Amino acid sequence: MAGQVFAYIVHRNGVAEDTALELLAAAAKIYPDAPATAIVTGVGDDLESVCNALTSAYPEIWKINHDAMAYPNAEIICKALVNILPAGAIVLLPHDTFGMDLGPGLSIRLDSAYTADAVDFTGLEGSVLKVIRQEYSGMVSTHSRCDLANGAVVTCRPGSFPPVENTQAGGSVVDKSADVGDLTVRRRYLQVVEAEKGDVDITKSDVLVSVGRGIEDQDNIELAEELAKLMGAVVSCSRPIVDAKWLEKPRQVGTSGQTVKPKVYLALGISGSFQHLGGIKGSPFIVAVNKNPKAPIFQVADVGIIEDILDFIPELTEKIKESK
């Protein structure tokens, strides 16, 4: 067996994110009989409550309490981990904005292998972990092999490893705060600027008409607006539309935008990256219209229509008008 498995726990306001249990499940796919050790960094009461809550899932929790870790600055946490991790450690991180910030550099500093955004593990062959990932925005998947012999850092896609429920690990919390060493870094966290609030709150709407790259031109946005108005819906969008400044940021659905819980989600010309899908909760009825039959959105939609939205939207709008 290669090195011990560790799971870095991302938490907010004293509560661990869902990824905490997902990483435990991911670790069990590497070594079914050797549960991962959790690592939690932070300060004060929030840190305590996260660690205590994790004792039901993890047999051992390494707690690092340090003033410099009140906010998770990946550069600081990287230094601490390099100092406390044993040789050959296998470190699991969520593939979120923190894991992406920490993972690549940590793997170099630990001189270990790095695999990003794993969606599944299909077993070990000797010291080689068999990993499934996606490329080209989810249009194709790959089998890859990650050699754990010298340790590894692996980021796991949130939502991809079904968490273990109702665990009773009876774990213990081990305080590692004294072992972190020098934490001087050349990147200093200043503050978080909260997302701007728009004139429309897309999280409150039961029906969303959501547009993506397939809308092709700023002038075509009004096609979606007209349709939405007729449907009593609100227009939302995917990231490229905000990048192009065709709609404002508060209308963006996805992990880097809003999390929405509509009853009906009409995805028009949206390919369906996992970051976009990560912002759709509450199992809405999803209709996807896209000219590319291979678009990943069709894997998660309830109903799919293979058409160019620029032909489709005006026709649908017309039909709805007629029916009124």
Added chain:
Amino acid sequence: MEILVCVKRVPDTAENEIEVNKDGSDIERDDLVYSVNEWDNYAVEEAIQIRDKVGGSVTVITVGDDESEEVLRREMAMGADNGILLSDAAFENSDGRGIATILKAAVAKGQYDLVLTGAQADDGAGQVGGMLAAMLDWPYASLVNSLEVEGGEKIKVGREIEGGNQEINEIDLPCVLSIQTGINEPRYVGIRGIRKVASVDIPVHGAADLGLAAEATGSGGARVKRVDYFVPELGEGAEILEGSMEEKIDKLMELLKSKGGLK
């Protein structure tokens, strides 16, 4: 400020349907349209804007074959001052660490204050920037969506984090940043712009020029290897509506009514 921007030539997913080839060894590459990785255009635009504000130069660099030269020229047409192509048979099938190793050697040959990469590329890993920073022992910030130069010693960067929030950091130079889309609006490059730089000399460096041992890069040095490509067996997936446009719309309206999407 001397700025190096790492770019990559990739199949353009907006222009192509990406399919797996017959034996799964690769994607189907016949008739693929290639372009610069989308994120890299934002990185180059940001670099040009910084240079225009505080002076210095922008160099674009890529690891690839002769065909990758075209993406360097495209970025030079945007306004980058220099291009460098890193090319060697020994570099083929490098993993992320291998690519970072090659780039590190190239960074060491220059005098750069700032290295930018796109936040991710076709494989979605987003790994080379962070690895390169650690190899150089420079500070790193990923997913940068705002950037403000403060004198010659540090810059203020905003990182995109969950929920549309932004994490503001101050970072010392030299540093490596990975640039997120949306940070700016990359300028348009016309045919004329590309013609202007068509004959500019782009130096090519191989493993020996960079002082790299053969086993440090390429498939031999890789700890992570892609075995094959496949299309996963899906669950049920969407029920695809068939028929004419009119039939599809009729069916859809019925469904929308029953689900409360159409009153």
